[in-house]
Amino acid sequence: MQRIFSMMVKEFKQVFRNRPMLSIIFIAPILQLFILAFAITTEVLHIKLLVCDLDRSQVSKEVVRGFGNTDRFDLLGFSTDLKEIKEKMKAWEAQMALVIPPGFSRDLGRGQNPEIQVVVDGVDGNTAGVALGYARGILGEFGTNYVKNRPNYTQPVGIHLVNMEERMWYNPDLSSQQFMVPGIVVVLLTILPMMLSALSLVKEKEIGTLEQLMVTPLTRYQLLLGKLIPFLILSYVELAVVMTVAIVFFKIPMNGSYLLLAGLAFLYLFTTLGLGIFISTITSSQQQAMFTAWFFMVFMILMGGFFIPIENMPPILQKLTYLNPMRYFIYIIRDIFQKDSSLFSLLKDAVPMTAFGLLIFSLSVLKFQKRVG
Amino acid sequence: MPEISVKTENLVRNFGSFVAVNQVNIEVYQKEIFGFLGANGAGKTTMIRMLCGLLKPSSGKATVGGLDVYRQSEQIKRSIGYMSQKFSLYEDLTVEENINFYGGIYDLNQKRIQKKRDEIFFSLGMGDYARTLTYDLPLGFKQRLALGCALLHDPRILFLDEPTSGVDPKARRDFWEIIHQTVALGTTIFVTTHFMEEAEYCHRVFIMDAGKIIALDTPTKLKNRYKKKSMQEVFVTLVEKQQEKKTNPMPDSNDKMS
Ligand SMILES: Nc1ncnc2c1ncn2[C@@H]1O[C@H](COP(=O)(O)OP(=O)(O)OP(=O)(O)O)[C@@H](O)[C@H]1O
Ligand SMILES: [Mg+2]
Numbered sequence A: 001m002q003r004i005f006s007m008m009v010k011e012f013k014q015v016f017r018n019r020p021m022l023s024i025i026f027i028a029p030i031l032q033l034f035i036l037a038f039a040i041t042t043e044v045l046h047i048k049l050l051v052c053d054l055d056r057s058q059v060s061k062e063v064v065r066g067f068g069n070t071d072r073f074d075l076l077g078f079s080t081d082l083k084e085i086k087e088k089m090k091a092w093e094a095q096m097a098l099v100i101p102p103g104f105s106r107d108l109g110r111g112q113n114p115e116i117q118v119v120v121d122g123v124d125g126n127t128a129g130v131a132l133g134y135a136r137g138i139l140g141e142f143g144t145n146y147v148k149n150r151p152n153y154t155q156p157v158g159i160h161l162v163n164m165e166e167r168m169w170y171n172p173d174l175s176s177q178q179f180m181v182p183g184i185v186v187v188l189l190t191i192l193p194m195m196l197s198a199l200s201l202v203k204e205k206e207i208g209t210l211e212q213l214m215v216t217p218l219t220r221y222q223l224l225l226g227k228l229i230p231f232l233i234l235s236y237v238e239l240a241v242v243m244t245v246a247i248v249f250f251k252i253p254m255n256g257s258y259l260l261l262a263g264l265a266f267l268y269l270f271t272t273l274g275l276g277i278f279i280s281t282i283t284s285s286q287q288q289a290m291f292t293a294w295f296f297m298v299f300m301i302l303m304g305g306f307f308i309p310i311e312n313m314p315p316i317l318q319k320l321t322y323l324n325p326m327r328y329f330i331y332i333i334r335d336i337f338q339k340d341s342s343l344f345s346l347l348k349d350a351v352p353m354t355a356f357g358l359l360i361f362s363l364s365v366l367k368f369q370k371r372v373g
Numbered sequence B: 001m002p003e004i005s006v007k008t009e010n011l012v013r014n015f016g017s018f019v020a021v022n023q024v025n026i027e028v029y030q031k032e033i034f035g036f037l038g039a040n041g042a043g044k045t046t047m048i049r050m051l052c053g054l055l056k057p058s059s060g061k062a063t064v065g066g067l068d069v070y071r072q073s074e075q076i077k078r079s080i081g082y083m084s085q086k087f088s089l090y091e092d093l094t095v096e097e098n099i100n101f102y103g104g105i106y107d108l109n110q111k112r113i114q115k116k117r118d119e120i121f122f123s124l125g126m127g128d129y130a131r132t133l134t135y136d137l138p139l140g141f142k143q144r145l146a147l148g149c150a151l152l153h154d155p156r157i158l159f160l161d162e163p164t165s166g167v168d169p170k171a172r173r174d175f176w177e178i179i180h181q182t183v184a185l186g187t188t189i190f191v192t193t194h195f196m197e198e199a200e201y202c203h204r205v206f207i208m209d210a211g212k213i214i215a216l217d218t219p220t221k222l223k224n225r226y227k228k229k230s231m232q233e234v235f236v237t238l239v240e241k242q243q244e245k246k247t248n249p250m251p252d253s254n255d256k257m258s
Helices: A002-017 A019-041 A058-068 A082-090 A104-109 A125-148 A177-207 A209-214 A220-249 A258-282 A286-302 A315-323 A325-339 A343-367 B044-051 B073-079 B095-105 B110-123 B139-150 B169-184 B196-201 B219-226 B231-247 B253-257
Strands: A047-053 A073-078 A096-100 A115-120 A163-168 B004-015 B018-029 B033-038 B059-064 B080-083 B157-161 B188-192 B204-209 B212-217
Touching: A002 A019, A002 A177, A002 A220, A002 B095, A019 A177, A019 A220, A047 A058, A047 A082, A047 A125, A058 A073, A058 A096, A058 A104, A058 A125, A082 A096, A096 A125, A115 A125, A177 A209, A177 A220, A177 A258, A177 A286, A177 A325, A220 A258, A220 A343, A258 A286, A258 A325, A258 A343, A286 A325, A325 A343, B004 B044, B004 B188, B018 B044, B018 B188, B018 B212, B033 B044, B033 B169, B033 B196, B044 B059, B044 B157, B044 B188, B073 B080, B080 B139, B095 B110, B095 B139, B110 B139, B139 B157, B139 B169, B169 B188, B169 B196, B196 B231, B204 B219, B204 B231, B212 B219, B212 B231, B219 B231
Parallel strands: A047 A073, A047 A096, A115 A163, B033 B188, B033 B204, B080 B157, B157 B188
Antiparallel strands: A096 A115, B004 B018, B004 B059, B204 B212
């Protein structure tokens, strides 16, 4: 017990004396959070808009004028072909399209609520979200003016005058803050434990202190526990900090149980701490360890559904994501944040995640030997 | 017959097809300073690592303190001290913190750690540096601290791999002073060095070349045998002889060719 404790004390001292490392650990994720949050809320201008006016009436022209009168949208032109919309979006020429159905003005005049289709290119979820917001505003304004200009119009002031149907072709979930911030929690619980454990073990290898420790009676379990427990604690501290910033500052709704989140995070940490140990056994310098950790991380993030939704990947890659423990944890975290899921409903992700974690962790511990060369 | 601390029989270690330690047989006695000489790459560190349980031998036998290096390496680790060739204390911890840390790792109680700390501070003259980061210590003191830490748990056998490399002559003398005191208390010392005047301080020396023993005796006997005044000359003569053997495996074949 004293042995593990001595290791822990030493580890904490070293972490807190390593200023550059400390700032990377604690400031980087919060910075990330801020950048992401602000990048997402900044104003988006000159959205390339295609109009498909199948009604060709005075009223429909009025709607289009509403979109032309602002520098938020650049009117690209008109089209009568729905296929063209798809093609132009694929070619990155249009970001949004407005489809005004035939009979729009007639239905509106009769007090029925006609539909306007707004098609948004969901690849850039952030822009798409903002564009939709603008469109709602412009259509709402149009509705108000429409009622104002027609004194004998009997409908109540038309807020629901125009219904929209939005279609996301690429990114059905519309990544937004609500979607991204829980993702950052996952990335954090990946980078921090993996980097800290890999770098600190490899550093000891590099400077020779690991060899020194290996000729002491310290067992490899004591050595690893003494090393990893401090990183586990630091990961939780950081998790608390980032969640506080996210919830208090960015008002990200957290609907689920904190206890459940902390418990499942613990199971996920087996994977990332285990990977850290593993990396330290296959590298011999901090630089190599850093590169290897980046490699693992990029793979996990790309193949985990953080940026690219898994549903939109080619089928082979989709299958490959089942091998990525991060995939499960991203689902778990988003479900806890957004849906207040119970442990029971999360089991289908929690079980494979834990299985991977225990497998990776125990193989890594076995690979970590109290010998050199 | 003195008690045997370290014994090897035909000990071999290969790295791939390269033989770093080749069929080495030695016996080291209790309370002996056993010097281990050899050019760079001779296999000294490899030999020490095998004896400390850091490296598995490829073949042969070895016991340390009567314990087998294959099966009992963890028990061996309780009774040995090791100072590796590379300085390996934590430079971002203070002198005091390093001592406390290793004391904790060796499971010494607080009283014992305190006592050892005082010993290192006073007898090794490090009192002024207690709160200094190890990084900022002069090299001579770093080595001394490393020795102090390797001795915290009163090991019966101490392995020192080039403990004085890079240290000035005065600091080296002081260091050997401590080694002699330690031996007087009953510890066996197994030490590698490149400094021939240090070889003179050893009870017996063992000269190795390319993984093989080329000489093993007391410094006096070696000097007499090769009719040299110093170990320096003995070493150079022996190593040169080996070189000749390697470049001219059959000396007279050259004559026939020309
Ligand atoms: N892990 C390893 N893998 C491959 N070769 C190794 C390994 N460790 C040592 N060697 C080789 O074994 C030989 C002996 O190395 P060793 O470190 O034992 O020499 P040494 O006598 O301690 O030399 P020095 O005086 O330079 O410290 C060297 O040629 C070295 O390159
Ligand atoms: Mg060496």
